[in-house]
Amino acid sequence: MRDFKQPKKLINKNYLNKINNSKKAFIVYKTIKGFDLYTDFSKKIILNNKSIIKFLRKKNNSKNKNTDLFIGFFGYEILNNLIGVKLPKQKSINFPKGIFYKPETKINLKNNLIFNSSKINKINKNFKININQNSYTKIFNRFKKKIKSGETYQIKICTKYKNKSSIDPLDFFCRLAKTNLAPEAFMIKDKNFSIISCSPENLITKKGLSISTKPIAGTLRKNNKLNKSKALKFFRNNIKETKEHNMIVDMERNDLSRICVPGSVKLKKEKTVEEYKDLYHYVSLITGKLKKNIKNLDIIRAMMPGGSVIGCPKISTLNLLNHQEKENRNIYTGSFGFIKFNGDMRFNIIIRSILNYKNISEISVASGVVIDSNAKHEFNENFIKAKALIDLYK
Amino acid sequence: MIYVIDHKDSFTHNVVHQLSLFDKVECDDFSKINKSKLNKATTIVFSPGPGSPKDYPLSSKIYNQFKGKKRIIGICLGFQQILFSEGANIVEQSKIYHGFQSNIIVNKSSKLFKAGHRFKVGRYHSLKLQEPFKIENFDITMRCAISGAAMSFENNIDKIYGFQFHPESFLTINGKLLIKKILSA
Numbered sequence: 179m180r181d182f183k184q185p186k187k188l189i190n191k192n193y194l195n196k197i198n199n200s201k202k203a204f205i206v207y208k209t210i211k212g213f214d215l216y217t218d219f220s221k222k223i224i225l226n227n228k229s230i231i232k233f234l235r236k237k238n239n240s241k242n243k244n245t246d247l248f249i250g251f252f253g254y255e256i257l258n259n260l261i262g263v264k265l266p267k268q269k270s271i272n273f274p275k276g277i278f279y280k281p282e283t284k285i286n287l288k289n290n291l292i293f294n295s296s297k298i299n300k301i302n303k304n305f306k307i308n309i310n311q312n313s314y315t316k317i318f319n320r321f322k323k324k325i326k327s328g329e330t331y332q333i334k335i336c337t338k339y340k341n342k343s344s345i346d347p348l349d350f351f352c353r354l355a356k357t358n359l360a361p362e363a364f365m366i367k368d369k370n371f372s373i374i375s376c377s378p379e380n381l382i383t384k385k386g387l388s389i390s391t392k393p394i395a396g397t398l399r400k401n402n403k404l405n406k407s408k409a410l411k412f413f414r415n416n417i418k419e420t421k422e423h424n425m426i427v428d429m430e431r432n433d434l435s436r437i438c439v440p441g442s443v444k445l446k447k448e449k450t451v452e453e454y455k456d457l458y459h460y461v462s463l464i465t466g467k468l469k470k471n472i473k474n475l476d477i478i479r480a481m482m483p484g485g486s487v488i489g490c491p492k493i494s495t496l497n498l499l500n501h502q503e504k505e506n507r508n509i510y511t512g513s514f515g516f517i518k519f520n521g522d523m524r525f526n527i528i529i530r531s532i533l534n535y536k537n538i539s540e541i542s543v544a545s546g547v548v549i550d551s552n553a554k555h556e557f558n559e560n561f562i563k564a565k566a567l568i569d570l571y572k
Numbered sequence: 573m574i575y576v577i578d579h580k581d582s583f584t585h586n587v588v589h590q591l592s593l594f595d596k597v598e599c600d601d602f603s604k605i606n607k608s609k610l611n612k613a614t615t616i617v618f619s620p621g622p623g624s625p626k627d628y629p630l631s632s633k634i635y636n637q638f639k640g641k642k643r644i645i646g647i648c649l650g651f652q653q654i655l656f657s658e659g660a661n662i663v664e665q666s667k668i669y670h671g672f673q674s675n676i677i678v679n680k681s682s683k684l685f686k687a688g689h690r691f692k693v694g695r696y697h698s699l700k701l702q703e704p705f706k707i708e709n710f711d712i713t714m715r716c717a718i719s720g721a722a723m724s725f726e727n728n729i730d731k732i733y734g735f736q737f738h739p740e741s742f743l744t745i746n747g748k749l750l751i752k753k754i755l756s757a
Contacts, residue, residue, distance in 0.1 A: 325670075326664055326668065326698055328697070331671070331698075420671070421672055423671070424694065424742075427742060428583055428741050428742060431742065432581075432585045440589045441592070443589060448742070491580065491581045491582035492582045
């Protein structure tokens with residue numbers, strides 16, 4: 179039995195090459211130690227506004243297998259509909275509103291994903307943006323007025339970058355994992371679409387009756403003058419970042435309070451700094467104990483769409499956003515993750531993502547308008563966020 | 573029972589949680605108010621919310637109906653809603669406080685809190701009470717230490733209380749005590 183000494187990366191490499199060439203659909207999701215790969219899907223459920231309720235209510239018998247789960251995503255639109263927020267008619271590419279898969283195989287992979295693409299990416303380097311700086315500023319100023327009149331306290335404007343490319347998603351994902359190993363990263367490769375994301379943000383971790391959420395508000399790019407404690411100082415002294423973060427913390431406490439035992443919602447980590455390869459994030463951790471009668475549907479409704487990428491208060495801000503945005507957000511600011519048959523779940527917020535559908539790549543980004551933000555700064559901030567992904571097309 | 577009237581805010585359930593430490597709490601959307609719950613309640617709470625009091629005529633109607641008959645509490649928008657229903661003007665302010673922690677001071681008019689006492693509180697408001705204002709039995713009892721903006725009122729005759737700040741926010745130190753005092757006043 180010397181096999182276990184065989185370097186893991188060799189297994190990775192062979193395995194990833196094999197599965198990528200097999201044309202099988204598969205999903206990769208970041209774990210604490212590495213990645214989990216899910217494949218051999220026995221069921222694929224495409225959700226619509228009606229079937230999502232059936233899907234979330236359905237009880238599945240657990241056989242204690244590590245594949246006793248559904249893994250997939252809810253798009254932005256279906257989550258709006260679930261909480262009674264209707265979207266006006268928008269430009270749409272008719273991408274599914276949500277898809278979940280039942281895997282029959284789950285494989286652990288190490289952090290160091292090694293894979294050499296044999297396929298050629300047909301890449302177009304030029305991206306088109308759907309809102310130029312001029313119109314962005316106009317929208318920005320309109321929303322600032324809404325803040326002054328109290329209709330919203332914080333609102334995130336989404337911009338989209340698009341191009342026509344045919345890509346190998348695994349190749350993109352492995353390269354992204356090298357430059358940006360995010361704790362909620364994932365990819366989905368299916369026949370007619372793929373999603374690649376280096377999301378840093380966990381929206382729901384639920385085990386038994388314990389639930390937590392870990393909102394991020396505040397990002398700082400690394401440079402050689404910064405370290406973790408200096409980053410913390412920067413955030414603490416930056417009144418705008420602090421206020422934005424405070425708002426999100428109170429909103430997430432609120433969303434957990436809808437489904438948790440009174441008095442059990444606790445701010446476990448208040449405004450701490452987490453260090454990633456290229457950036458620092460300003461993060462809080464909020465936990466709670468679920469009330470006994472709470473169902474999966476109640477949890478999804480209370481928590482999604484995740485507040486930190488929408489603004490606050492949720493409902494009025496969603497309405498303002500939806501009447502402004504002419505294009506469907508698709509997966510962007512939806513949630514990816516899994517629901518186990520025993521009711522445990524883990525979901526992220528889909529940001530820093532590429533959606534590939536019908537050979538069109540779509541990268542969406544958003545940044546916040548609060549009373550003291552500046553249109554030019556936020557527009558550029560959006561571009562910086564998109565750039566990490568756009569750079570993959572070089 | 574405490575009946576919380578929700579103005580579709582993202583902080584209402586923090587209020588519900590805080591109140592639940594003292595009594596049974598029911599909460600419904602302002603547009604779906606349950607009359608029997610309303611009649612059963614010993615305390616009515618107007619929640620925070622987006623927009624301005626003029627957007628919620630139903631809440632003003634409830635206020636006018638139950639003023640003097642039940643204990644009434646308003647938080648943020650709810651604070652403004654009560655004053656607006658009493659004829660006060662609610663106006664935009666030049667400096668806006670969202671997610672802001674600030675110091676407030678209790679003044680001599682307060683019957684529940686010690687004059688001169690300072691609190692650290694969380695604020696989320698675009699609008700404020702226009703002053704001077706005069707309404708019988710209503711006293712402004714706390715003010716922002718810097719701007720002087722009205723931060724709470726007491727009407728101890730009719731048992732009506734309001735906070736412009738958010739006692740349920742994690743930014744408010746000892747918010748639970750503030751709520752306890754007005755619930756037992």
